[in-house]
Amino acid sequence: MKDTIYLFDGSAFIFRAFFATPRLTNSEGFPTNALYGFTRMVLKFLRDVAPQHALMVFDAGAKTFRNEIYKEYKANRSECPEDLVPQMPHFRTISKALGFPVVELPGYEADDIIGTLTKALTALSHNVVIVSADKDLMQLVTDKVSMWDTMxxxxxxxxxVVEKLGVWPEQVIDYLAIAGDSSDNIPGLKGAGPKTAVQLVTKYGSVENILNAVSEIREDKSIRSRNKIAETLEGAEEILKLSKELVTIRCDAPVEFTHLVEELGEPLPSRSEELEL
Structure with a gap:
């Protein structure tokens, strides 16, 4: 078995750092709280883990293919906080200064890049640790791939994953498609929350199987509100297939990854000093 590769969900770390760190500015009034919090999180990881290989993955910031197939995707989210906007370009610089190769790709989310890298790296016999708390990424977990919520x-x-969601990693896509996700504005099956999603996916499997089992579900006394669920399913094929497409992490993004797996090297804190972190 080759070395373990750590894939950082950098975009998630940015927002965690911003909301967890009180407002700070440098001597010129430039906001630095997210940069400070982000750098502390990453430095703690480097000290505690001392990884041989790690990559930092970011959202490119533009709209993705998911917005093209569903205009309401993440439309319920607030604008980027005013104090965070000027800090955004510097996370890439700091990550590189700390020794991380940085990966982002217009048209794709960080999740898709992580999925693509995970597939490629495990095919090369690496173990992968995804450093994130995002439940969507649990669909990638296997015996070679784990997630670590460092916070x-x-x-x-x-x-x-079963303890957290009630389903196995290979069932997470169908679970999310049924349950929906208000944070990403994924519609899911109306009236079916996480508990019903677990019941349906555990017993019937995929979204496609569930759609084909409406008659059985109507008679299934183990399903909560079975008549209402069955009635809703009868007109839900389009929205459920859309939801499934939206929650499925792409593992075929056009990422050039071979040059990214390199030695971490020594931290180079010059840029963080310039920003007075």
């Missing part, structure tokens, strides 16, 4: 120091293998 809560919680690690997720297949068994821990």
């Amino acid at each position: 809560r120091d919680k690690r997720y293998g297949p068994d821990q």
Whole structure:
């Protein structure tokens, strides 16, 4: 088995750092709280783990293919906080200064890049640790791929995904498609929350199988509100297939990854000093 590769969900770390760190500015009044919090999180990881290989993955910031197929995707989210906007360009610089190769790709989310890298790296016999708390990424977990929420120091293998969501990693896509996700504005099945999604996916499997089992579901006394669920399913094929497409992480993004797996090297804090972090 080759070395373990750590894939950082950098975009998620940015927002965590911004909201967890009180407002700070440098001597010129430039806001630095997110940069400070982000740098502290990453430095702690480097000190605690001392990884041989790690990559930092960011959203490119523009709209993605998901916005093209569903205009309401993430439309419910607020604008980027005013104090965070001027800090955004510097996270890439700091990541590189700390030794991380940085990966982002217009038209794709960080999740898709992580999915693509994970598939490629495991094919090369690497273990992968995804450093994130994003439940969507749990669909990538296998015996070779784990997730690590460093803020809560919680690690997720297949068994821990079941404990968290009630389904196995290979069922997460269908679970999310049924349950929906208000944070991403994923519609899901109207009236079916996480508990119903777990019941349906555990018993019937995929979205496609669930849509083909309406008659059985109507008679299934183990399903909560079975008549209402069955009635809703009868007109839900289009929205459920859309939801499934939206929550499915792409593992075929056009990422050139071979040059990204390199030695971490020594931290180079010059840019963080310039920003007075």
